[in-house]
Amino acid sequence: MSKVSVKVAKNLEKNLGSAISDVFLDKLDDLIDSYMDTYDEELASVITDKESLANPDYFYDDYKEALEDFDYVEEENDGLIIRIPSEDTFDFGGRLNFIALLVHGTAGKYLELPEAEHDQLVNSKDLDKNLRKSIRRLPPFFDSNTPKELRFYLLQTTRGGLYKTVENILGRKLVVFPFSNTSSIDLFGPSIKFFEENIYNMFEEAIDNTNKRVRGV
């Protein structure tokens, strides 16, 4: 291939990559809407205790923000990578480990231990050292940005009965985590399908745009 042909081919490739990226980012809001619609549809029917700190409404904004901040397009020397949130690519870090529980399903019954009471137990000098250690190890479902009143840990109702000890000390029954013993909820599937159904139209639109740009139309 002549040097001119190579240059034209590389230019075309670059233009096309850029056009695909533009078209995809133009439609990104629709994709994010699709994720949020699924979140609403799948979780609207879940009845949570009014005292529950695991109400899906409390995680709505964090989830949406994570979807908006997701790294959808990555340009590399030899091409363009487009990825969308899925079980494998979504960052379940921080407070969104809640979403991981929904997506993978949870076996067993869990109770919500609010952060304030958790800290009170951990710092109590009256409690057995091992018990405090066990409580300190409970998994948190919040990050530094979470309002204090929404922070909680999950405590499993095992046969060992740690939860009974905790309830006795606190003098109250803890709220049951509403997604205990719940099979996986497909929060990503419908949007992945939506993306797959639209990707070819996006390619066609990008090719049209590139043609127009190259021809100077």
Add this chain to the structure above:
Amino acid sequence: MYRLRKEDASVYLYLKDLVLADFIEYQDKDELIYSDRLSTDTLSVYDIDTYLEPTPLDRGRGLTYFDDLTGEPLVCTPTISGSHEQSNRVTVYDMSLNVIDDNDYIIDYLDGRISCDSSVSPKYIDYYWHYVSLVDEWSAVTASDPPVVVIDMNATEKKGFQLGGGKLTERKVSLIIFASSTAERNDLAEVLHDGLYNKSCPYYDFPEGTVLDFDGTFRGRRYTTDKADNIFLRTTVSGVSNLRFENVVTKHVSLPIIMSKGKDEVALSDLNAYRSKITFNLISYEG
């Protein structure tokens, strides 16, 4: 029984009896304890007293009701229409360790019970049992100790696949593995993946129901005096293909609720600690 249930039951049988055959364990000389509560004037019922953990009688486990199926036809042939109840997987003895004829008692394979009349007195039992609990509903996971495998059929799509009539049914299926260690999880995931990849299973019609009756006895056994007369019919659904397993993918699952190991292991041990998920499409064609 409609199509989804038949497919579910067919996959269940395939996994339990064939794919997980390497996870069948043997236990000998467990004691049989007479049950006052369950026995009647005409029927004596004995429970298995076992120290095993996980217990063979957990939900989704149970005693093995077929002999080794290796090389057995899994569909009807001109000469064979099904599978007989096991003849060498359960042996019952009296007090003097004399073997009791297997036509003299009936086995509840789910609850591990022996029923007989008062002419025999069972005392000990040798048996094979399913180490892996296989269940088809998520809510049953906590009813057994690991390892547990859940079959979850979660979406169905039906579409045409040829000009004219015909239908392709595609179901999204997940097998969720709950194991008690990394090694066990890896073994189970590998065995199940290999049992599905590039394979299919018969789509049974269950004209007389599934292998076990509601009370855990082999289908029809309560009404026959000779085990040899009694078979589970392996009739397949006419006009529909085998159930093919496609797009088999295995992933380990890490959840944020795994506890650190150490002194607190007993109190905080978690069914979610060693999990894997195998997803696949279950495909069948109808002419």
